[in-house]
Amino acid sequence: MANRTLEEVSKYVEWQSQNKCKVVSAKPEHEFNDLGVEVRVWNVKTDTEGAWWVVEGDSVPMNLYPQEAYYFSADEVYSFHMGLMDRMNASSEYKPEEFIEAITLGCDIAPQLFRKLKIIASSIDTAVEIEDFQAIGVQCREILIELGNSVYFEEMASDKEQPQASNFKKKAELFLQFCLDGSDNGDYRSIIKKVTEATWDYACKITHSSNSTFYEASTCVTLCTSLVGIYENIRQKVSDPIAQCKCRVCKSKKLKIINDDLGEDGYVKKLILKCEECGENTEIVFEEVVPPLE
Known part of the structure; x- marks a missing residue:
């Protein structure tokens, strides 16, 4: 399949949009051919849903990824996309545990979180229908809520009002302020907060989207798994003297x-x-x- 045109890429992004956004600009950011396959990464800006990377090319399914969430460069989103395609083409001996360990670099994960991550890592391999992808979004949100309950304890709020049981973003914010306090951790804290909010918002989008495909759902699983690894690393860092x-x-x-x-x-x-x-x-x-x- 030849590289897509600007019009095709724009229509794809607008079709995938839950809020019917409009593409205001789209341009090829980088072209790759190091794996014997011609692949192009597009930099797309929209009027209401921010900036996106769109990856497409010869024999490569087209997919989009939010720039604000996790993918900071054309190189990184290309590597992720090709890795995802490779996993899709891999043998049936896929093991969810190995997928989770690879994403989190083998860090220790609380048993209740690891069990739930294995469930969604298994689900994504068999998901076909829209309802399957929406269910994965729901499960990702539940994992994030469980993550918040796992890392947060009441003393982190100090004299502030305690967050509600299911308020993941607030619990995550208080955890980061408590464990990554001080100006030296300012940039680290800010970046992780952005990734945290974007992952939650992306899971919510998948939950309610009627246009989701395997690729968006798989991105959601990967983001969710990565975020669990990030928070477990912070928790282990704090307890490492x-x-x-x-x-x-x-x-x-x-x-x-x-x-x-x-x-x-x-x-x-x-x-x-x-x-x-x-x-x-x-x-x-x-x-x-x-x-x-x-």
């Missing part, structure tokens, strides 16, 4: 614990770290208690 440490001499982060000092309450008060690069020992004293090391 040496995540921010580095050698005081050579500044290497290749450190291993050679001794720890536990208080009477069983919490870590002090650590001795050895640098695997220069051999220097570094002593870390904690002003706040740290849970016992496993």
